[in-house]
Amino acid sequence: MIAYVKGDFVYKTPAVVHVDVHGVGYEVLISLNTFSSIEPLDKGLLHTFLHIREDAHILYGFYEVAEKELFIQLISVSGVGAGTARMMLSSMRPEEIVRAIVNGNAKQLEGIKGIGKKSAERIILELRDKLNKQSLAASVNILNTANNSLETDALNALVALGISRPNAELAVKKVIAAESGLEKIEDIIKKALKTL
Template sequence: MIAYLKGDFVQKTPASVYVDVNGVGYEVLISLNTYSKIQELDKGLLHTVLIIREDAHIIFGFFEPSEKEMFQQLISVSGIGASTARMMLSYLKPEELARAIVHSDIKTLEGIKGIGKKSAERLVLELKDKLSKHPVETNISPLKNNSLQQDALNALIALGINRTAAETAIKKTLLSEPNLLVEELIKKSLRIL
């Protein structure tokens, strides 16, 4: 198990970061929450979860241990895979997600792409007690990025959204709210999809 990676952030997008650790480059998949924390950093530490599949070894990275813990809680639920958990953490802050689960807010959970009523109910059933005992608290810093549309598009595609649908959702969102930060643009675009 790789518990964390500490090194230089060589290349960053809203969906992934390449971390150079003593000359070895690791591709680490990240959520928007983590991206918002590292976008201005040249190096740092990411808490990681290694998922081993038949066809790939995938590293998911998190800026804060609380987000990593939430990710691990989410993937422990039957029917919630690593990609869906990352989508959930990109859509809602960890503390918002925990609050929705603890308060049985099925509507908020259903609003996340890929989460239907049954999945939302299963999340509440399996995680409500665990999250009640261990509340999650983090804050997301504001984003500053020149290639707003491209970063949003890359993030949506990395989350499994069709390119054409993602472009359309981004354009619609920017028409109604032109001055959004990339994180908000992605979240609002996800709501349109």
């Protein structure tokens, strides 16, 4: 398995990037989400997934690990291929896809080209519990709910203390909404713990 490629981006389009790694050029298929992150860069690292088919070995690349993990979850669903998963990640941001799945919002998923009603329902049925329990939803939710580093750090600290992520998010949001001038992470954590 090729876990990642790191090198010069010698050719970039919204769908494909060629990465020169010490003289070896890798063709990597990417989503629009990844393209928007690497567009201004001349070189960098892409987390990869090698998809092996009978007729081809295809390398998919992702700027963030959370996007790669979501891609792997999506292709584990019966009837969702790598092309469809990449289309989903090009149509919506990873955190939007996770939120739609966790909230059971089939209509939102149906808005993606190639995803019909049955596919959307199957994705929700097969992934909802997994995403609720896994760190994937957690890492995406951090990006989503944290407007600043203090909030992110407080949220991570509460989860590390054993508090469930939804409860930790709720507590941190309450504290930040009630007192906007908090500047110390310790104060946010202490006040959040009191609300639990």
